[in-house]
Amino acid sequence: MPAEKSGAAKPIRVALLGCGTVGTEVVRLLTDQAGELTQRIGAPVELAGIAVRRLNKERDVPKELLTTDAAGLVTSDDVDVVVEVIGGIEPTRTWLLDALRSGKSVVTANKALLAEHAADLFEAADASGADLYFEAAVAGAIPLLRPLRESLAGDRITRVMGIVNGTTNFILSAMDATGAGYGETLEEASRLGYAEADPTADVDGFDAASKAAILASLAFHTRVTAADVHREGIAQVSAADIAAAKGLGRTVKLLAICERVVSDGTESVAVRVHPAMIPRSHPLASVNGAFNAVFVEADAAGEMMFYGRGAGGAPTASAVLGDLVAVARNKVVSGRGPRESAYAALPVQPMGNTPTRYHISLDVADKPGVLSQVAAVFAEHDVSIAAVRQEGRTEDASLVIVTHAASDAALRSTVDKIGGLPVVREVVSVMRVEGAE
Ligand SMILES: NC(=O)C1=CN([C@@H]2O[C@H](COP(=O)(O)OP(=O)(O)OC[C@H]3O[C@@H](n4cnc5c(N)ncnc54)[C@H](O)[C@@H]3O)[C@@H](O)[C@H]2O)C=CC1
Numbered sequence: 001m002p003a004e005k006s007g008a009a010k011p012i013r014v015a016l017l018g019c020g021t022v023g024t025e026v027v028r029l030l031t032d033q034a035g036e037l038t039q040r041i042g043a044p045v046e047l048a049g050i051a052v053r054r055l056n057k058e059r060d061v062p063k064e065l066l067t068t069d070a071a072g073l074v075t076s077d078d079v080d081v082v083v084e085v086i087g088g089i090e091p092t093r094t095w096l097l098d099a100l101r102s103g104k105s106v107v108t109a110n111k112a113l114l115a116e117h118a119a120d121l122f123e124a125a126d127a128s129g130a131d132l133y134f135e136a137a138v139a140g141a142i143p144l145l146r147p148l149r150e151s152l153a154g155d156r157i158t159r160v161m162g163i164v165n166g167t168t169n170f171i172l173s174a175m176d177a178t179g180a181g182y183g184e185t186l187e188e189a190s191r192l193g194y195a196e197a198d199p200t201a202d203v204d205g206f207d208a209a210s211k212a213a214i215l216a217s218l219a220f221h222t223r224v225t226a227a228d229v230h231r232e233g234i235a236q237v238s239a240a241d242i243a244a245a246k247g248l249g250r251t252v253k254l255l256a257i258c259e260r261v262v263s264d265g266t267e268s269v270a271v272r273v274h275p276a277m278i279p280r281s282h283p284l285a286s287v288n289g290a291f292n293a294v295f296v297e298a299d300a301a302g303e304m305m306f307y308g309r310g311a312g313g314a315p316t317a318s319a320v321l322g323d324l325v326a327v328a329r330n331k332v333v334s335g336r337g338p339r340e341s342a343y344a345a346l347p348v349q350p351m352g353n354t355p356t357r358y359h360i361s362l363d364v365a366d367k368p369g370v371l372s373q374v375a376a377v378f379a380e381h382d383v384s385i386a387a388v389r390q391e392g393r394t395e396d397a398s399l400v401i402v403t404h405a406a407s408d409a410a411l412r413s414t415v416d417k418i419g420g421l422p423v424v425r426e427v428v429s430v431m432r433v434e435g436a437e
């Protein structure tokens with residue numbers, strides 16, 4: 001009789017690395033749902049140990065499981081699966097490679113590690129036949145990586161675009177809704193467990209860039225690392241930018257955009273993270289707080305939207321537990337989940353070549369000929385103007401310009417040259433524009 005039907009299946013022994021915001025919730029869910037998980041997996045799941053940095057910190061987890069010997073735990077014969085919720089590159093990379101090489105399946109929420117070292121980790125997993133799952137690493141609780149790796153594996157994905165960082169979305173939403181300050185909102189995001197241990201990873205766009213690299217790799221069957229992603233954070237987004245967006249019926253969001261590009265018959269990928277103005281009528285405009293939402297476009301399936309909680313202890317632990325059930329089920333039937341799929345080996349297009357649209361808000365001298373001087377700079381760079389609005393008949397006139405799509409390099413040079421015109425007092429706001437009017 002198969003082990004899962006006999007009721008005497010060997011327990012799946014789990015090593016947990018890290019017991020912070022996410023780790024504590026993983027322990028809680030594992031404990032609260034132990035009976036149901038056994039039914040779903042066909043074997044009980046048991047915690048073999050929890051690796052922490054300090055043993056004496058107050059935590060609501062079984063004290064007898066705590067250890068500071070993570071290296072010993074991950075290769076212990078008593079462990080079948082390693083769940084990593086520490087974060088960072090080292091020493092977690094070494095521990096996870098050791099675990100995979102010794103045949104233990106790995107579940108991790110660590111996007112920074114995956115975005116830099118996926119190739120090594122998958123290679124180690126292949127060498128021993130272990131599983132590597134990481135649903136929590138992108139868009140927290142939202143099932144997104146499993147759909148890309150499995151459900152859409154028969155289709156051709158052309159674009160993945162969305163909001164993948166809860167902390168910055170929390171900050172931008174508050175700035176837009178109440179005019180709240182940047183610093184106080186970031187503190188609140190950290191208190192709620194959304195921000196990374198070093199929140200500059202969130203605000204400077206590193207976290208979203210790691211997630212974009214993972215999404216592009218899975219969607220396009222290629223290898224994209226964080227270093228391949230054009231990255232801009234939200235530190236430069238000012239109250240003036242938010243006000244300018246509002247004036248145009250738009251709002252500002254930090255977007256991750258992964259696209260397949262075909263030029264002269266050659267295929268490449270473009271992967272970028274930057275703030276952008278989107279119309280308030282756009283579905284992403286109503287994604288607020290720590291929520292995430294991601295659009296996926298595929299040739300046969302068309303457009304899909306994935307929406308839910310992108311950060312926080314319990315939502316992230318939900319994704320970790322889903323992966324744990326998957327790898328435990330595979331262990332029970334001696335099966336394996338999907339391996340790395342990077343056969344396409346597509347080049348990454350530089351940001352300068354990527355077509356984008358800009359919103360530019362200028363403080364100009366209101367005298368005859370200003371508009372024509374500004375328009376001449378656009379023409380010189382082959383950038384076509386979609387809309388112009390001039391306001392004020394005093395010394396403090398403002399000129400708001402929205403362009404049609406042009407290469408990002410041409411738009412950047414246009415802005416630089418305009419900023420140097422004597423009639424332009426200040427370039428008040430420059431931001432990319434996404435989404436149809
Ligand atoms: N908090 C969230 O909303 C989400 C977090 N993640 C990822 O989950 C991972 C964990 O995040 P959080 O729980 O929020 O972080 P956290 O900072 O609350 O927890 C990490 C824990 O690891 C411990 N730790 C650090 N170095 C250690 C070492 N050498 N040995 C043992 N323990 C060590 C820390 O003391 C801390 O308790 C990170 O990779 C993060 O990017 C992913 C999605 C959402």
Ligand SMILES: N[C@@H](CC=O)C(=O)O
Binds near residue numbers: 194
């Ligand atoms: N710091 C991240 C946590 C989830 O990945 C975020 O804010 O989205």
Ligand code: NA
Binds near residue numbers: 135136137145
């Ligand atoms: Na997810």
